Amino acid sequence: MLNPLITAKRILQAAAQVTDSGALVRLIVERIRTALKVDVCSLYVMNEQGELVLTATLGLAENAIGKTRMTPGHGLVGTIAQRQHTLNIDHASQHPRFRYFEETGEERFEGFLGVPMIHLGQTLGVLVVQVRESRRFTEEEEAFLVTMAAHMAGSLAGNLKKAARPTADSQMPVLRFQGIKGAPGIQIAPAYVVKDDIRMEDIPERNGSGVDFERRRIQEALEETQEELDAGLDQLGAGSDTLDSLLEVYKLLLVSPELNQAIEEELETEVSASTALKRGMQRQIAVFEAMEDPYLKARAEDLRVLAVRIYRHMHEELTERIEPDHPVILVGRTINISHFTRIDRDKLVGIVSLEGSALSHTAVLANALGIPAVVGIGDEDLTTLHDTEIIVDGYRGQVVAHAPASLREEFERLTRQERALQADLSHLKTLPAETKDNVRVRLYTNTGLLADITPGLERGAEGIGLYRSEIPFMVHNTFPTEEEQVRIYRGVLTAYAPKPVVMRTLDIGGDKALPYFPIKEENPFLGWRGIRFTLDYRNILLDQIRAMLIANIETQNLQLMIPMLSREDELERFHALVDEAVAQLKEEGHPVSKPPVGIMVEVPAVLWLLPRLRDTIDFVSIGSNDLTQYLLAVDRNNPRVAKLYSHLHPAVLEALRGLVRECRRLNLPVSICGEMASDPAAVVLLLGMGVRTLSLSAFHLPRIKWLIRYLHIGDCIALLDQARDCATEAELRGLINNHLRDLGLNALIQ
Ligand code: PEP
Ligand code: MG
Numbered sequence: 001m002l003n004p005l006i007t008a009k010r011i012l013q014a015a016a017q018v019t020d021s022g023a024l025v026r027l028i029v030e031r032i033r034t035a036l037k038v039d040v041c042s043l044y045v046m047n048e049q050g051e052l053v054l055t056a057t058l059g060l061a062e063n064a065i066g067k068t069r070m071t072p073g074h075g076l077v078g079t080i081a082q083r084q085h086t087l088n089i090d091h092a093s094q095h096p097r098f099r100y101f102e103e104t105g106e107e108r109f110e111g112f113l114g115v116p117m118i119h120l121g122q123t124l125g126v127l128v129v130q131v132r133e134s135r136r137f138t139e140e141e142e143a144f145l146v147t148m149a150a151h152m153a154g155s156l157a158g159n160l161k162k163a164a165r166p167t168a169d170s171q172m173p174v175l176r177f178q179g180i181k182g183a184p185g186i187q188i189a190p191a192y193v194v195k196d197d198i199r200m201e202d203i204p205e206r207n208g209s210g211v212d213f214e215r216r217r218i219q220e221a222l223e224e225t226q227e228e229l230d231a232g233l234d235q236l237g238a239g240s241d242t243l244d245s246l247l248e249v250y251k252l253l254l255v256s257p258e259l260n261q262a263i264e265e266e267l268e269t270e271v272s273a274s275t276a277l278k279r280g281m282q283r284q285i286a287v288f289e290a291m292e293d294p295y296l297k298a299r300a301e302d303l304r305v306l307a308v309r310i311y312r313h314m315h316e317e318l319t320e321r322i323e324p325d326h327p328v329i330l331v332g333r334t335i336n337i338s339h340f341t342r343i344d345r346d347k348l349v350g351i352v353s354l355e356g357s358a359l360s361h362t363a364v365l366a367n368a369l370g371i372p373a374v375v376g377i378g379d380e381d382l383t384t385l386h387d388t389e390i391i392v393d394g395y396r397g398q399v400v401a402h403a404p405a406s407l408r409e410e411f412e413r414l415t416r417q418e419r420a421l422q423a424d425l426s427h428l429k430t431l432p433a434e435t436k437d438n439v440r441v442r443l444y445t446n447t448g449l450l451a452d453i454t455p456g457l458e459r460g461a462e463g464i465g466l467y468r469s470e471i472p473f474m475v476h477n478t479f480p481t482e483e484e485q486v487r488i489y490r491g492v493l494t495a496y497a498p499k500p501v502v503m504r505t506l507d508i509g510g511d512k513a514l515p516y517f518p519i520k521e522e523n524p525f526l527g528w529r530g531i532r533f534t535l536d537y538r539n540i541l542l543d544q545i546r547a548m549l550i551a552n553i554e555t556q557n558l559q560l561m562i563p564m565l566s567r568e569d570e571l572e573r574f575h576a577l578v579d580e581a582v583a584q585l586k587e588e589g590h591p592v593s594k595p596p597v598g599i600m601v602e603v604p605a606v607l608w609l610l611p612r613l614r615d616t617i618d619f620v621s622i623g624s625n626d627l628t629q630y631l632l633a634v635d636r637n638n639p640r641v642a643k644l645y646s647h648l649h650p651a652v653l654e655a656l657r658g659l660v661r662e663c664r665r666l667n668l669p670v671s672i673c674g675e676m677a678s679d680p681a682a683v684v685l686l687l688g689m690g691v692r693t694l695s696l697s698a699f700h701l702p703r704i705k706w707l708i709r710y711l712h713i714g715d716c717i718a719l720l721d722q723a724r725d726c727a728t729e730a731e732l733r734g735l736i737n738n739h740l741r742d743l744g745l746n747a748l749i750q
Contacts, residue, residue, distance in 0.1 A: 004144035021163040025056035040130035045164035048173045055164045064103040075099035080114045081123045088113045090136045110134040115145045117153035158380040181397040182363035182373030186415045187350035192328035193386040200307040208272040217273035221313035281307040301516030335362045350392040357511045357637040425702035429460040433705045444695035453495045455698035463499040465695020466673035485547035497555035507563035530564025545581045549592040558595045566603040602626035614666045624674025647676040648729040660689045680748040681736040688720030710743045
């Protein structure tokens with residue numbers, strides 16, 4: 001008897017072994033046909049033009065594959081796609097929706113069962129089985145096909161779409177890939193697919209060609225790695241201190257007797273040089289990973305990186321510089337700092353990566369360099385795009401390839417418009433962000449990398465409202481020392497002095513992982529994040545605060561901010577730690593003083609805690625990214641629920657309104673530093689609520705200043721009131737967009 005779940009699982013397991021998309025769809029229809037003992041099994045996949053294409057069949061005429069197409073609503077298959085509903089019928093040819101496609105030879109089959117494959121609400125295709133006799137399929141058969149379709153839609157979506165694409169001789173259809181917005185901007189350029197993003201785990205294992213030969217190979221590779229580290233790396237022009245210290249760590253590890261001993265022992269088992277390297281490293285990694293101290297534990301990741309570095313020297317093709325003749329968009333599973341160091345800065349104009357989130361390494365670097373990035377595209381094969389012109393749309397998180405002329409022109413127009421707008425707005429730099437009715441708004445910038453400091457200043461930021469201190473930790477490959485941190489923070493504080501700089505203490509966990517200190521949790525967003533983590537590792541927090549205080553001695557423009565606060569005692573413990581740092585440093589002879597301390601409102605609980613916290617905080621900053629995610633219970637990085645994530649949700653607006661009112665009552669300065677501060681519609685509402693300080697990325701700053709200079713606070717208050725009557729977020733956006741249109745601010749409409 002058919003067990004739908006077990007059979008479906010077996011087929012999917014077999015499918016997972018197949019990499020070629022054509023072979024994959026053939027395997028699926030063949031296995032389903034056998035499992036159900038039917039005459040026909042066919043797969044129709046929706047192409048980029050919205051047509052359902054017969055992509056694989058066993059039972060219908062094979063030459064109909066790729067030819068038979070229908071639009072939703074057309075024929076039985078089109079009807080299933082349109083209604084997103086199963087059709088189980090005994091007399092297919094008599095059904096009112098039946099259409100005859102001559103090339104298929106379908107007229108011979110009467111029993112028909114078709115189920116839609118739906119992914120994130122969209123129909124991806126239709127799975128059909130048919131039999132000659134006139135019969136309805138059983139409930140069991142239907143359950144099996146529905147199970148198969150659901151799993152296929154979830155796990156094989158990319159491969160299915162690929163299988164539906166015509167082969168090279170026909171005109172290339174437009175390809176769109178949806179990812180996560182990594183860094184804003186639009187860029188059109190050829191893709192450069194990096195093939196070397198290997199991990200230590202990917203190093204293949206095999207037998208060697210003699211111990212002496214393999215020993216020589218590894219010795220050479222170790223020496224070359226040593227030379228490479230000695231020579232240093234030509235870097236991004238900023239943050240090179242960070243890199244130097246990183247190279248120092250590698251050099252020490254490279255010569256460690258324990259590591260060399262482990263590699264030698266492995267070599268003697270007659271394996272290849274790379275296998276000995278991998279296994280020797282794994283043994284050392286296990287030693288570090290077992291350690292309690294987070295600094296030492298973090299060395300495990302250094303070893304992984306080092307292993308790949310040495311391995312590259314055994315395989316020349318992996319160390320080459322990336323030297324295209326023209327500017328390119330780097331495309332890869334991950335794009336990491338090593339890629340940035342191997343390409344000239346003026347040749348790099350965009351980034352696309354299969355992995356990563358909005359705050360991943362890749363996104364952070366792209367933001368710092370001011371180039372668009374789309375990350376987290378997921379399980380797609382982009383290797384065929386090498387040298388193909390692609391469009392990266394960092395505003396929408398989309399990548400488009402083979403764009404028809406009209407679409408390309410549209411994107412070109414957008415880039416021209418954007419450049420013109422930025423140039424037009426440059427005159428705003430020295431003008432205040434002041435509404436028409438003379439209400440002054442403070443515009444600060446969000447930053448994290450040294451390379452990111454200048455754009456904020458160039459665009460007239462009045463200070464830094466959010467310095468994401470975890471970013472230097474993320475682009476590093478080990479915890480930075482106190483001295484390194486002092487250098488980094490001093491660079492930021494000095495560049496902005498006397499303007500204020502709000503430095504947030506380390507906010508890792510959730511989507512922000514340190515490569516050298518992985519935290520594995522079932523629910524990372526509800527787990528060991530921000531202040532929860534650092535209070536458990538007092539030494540890390542103490543080092544960081546000490547470094548910030550020392551860096552602030554000359555400039556005195558530092559303010560400290562606590563991420564992810566959710567309890568009163570966390571604030572008390574934080575203060576105690578800052579007091580301890582001040583006392584220690586004074587004792588050591590440093591003339592430090594305690595800076596103002598504020599908190600981020602990211603956890604909804606804080607909305608009700610403010611009166612209790614009031615006496616021990618100097619300001620609050622709304623972290624609307626996390627606050628929205630926690631209020632709505634929507635993961636901010638999960639593309640499946642991305643459409644549910646909205647800072648214009650009525651509950652979010654109501655919470656913010658209450659929060660700002662409460663701050664006013666408590667005489668507590670309030671600002672906002674989440675992405676909401678760069679959304680023009682949201683800014684109108686925030687001004688209506690009474691927010692007067694916004695912190696946003698340097699890129700968006702001129703546009704928001706432009707907006708503010710056209711607004712009247714009275715209108716903002718009225719729009720905020722009308723927002724309550726809007727039934728949907730779309731209606732609310734429409735309402736504000738009309739207002740922007742009336743003001744002639746069409747370029748700001750999102
Ligand atoms: C936020 O949560 O709104 C915020 C600014 O912090 P981050 O995006 O770094 O989590
Ligand atoms: Mg946050």
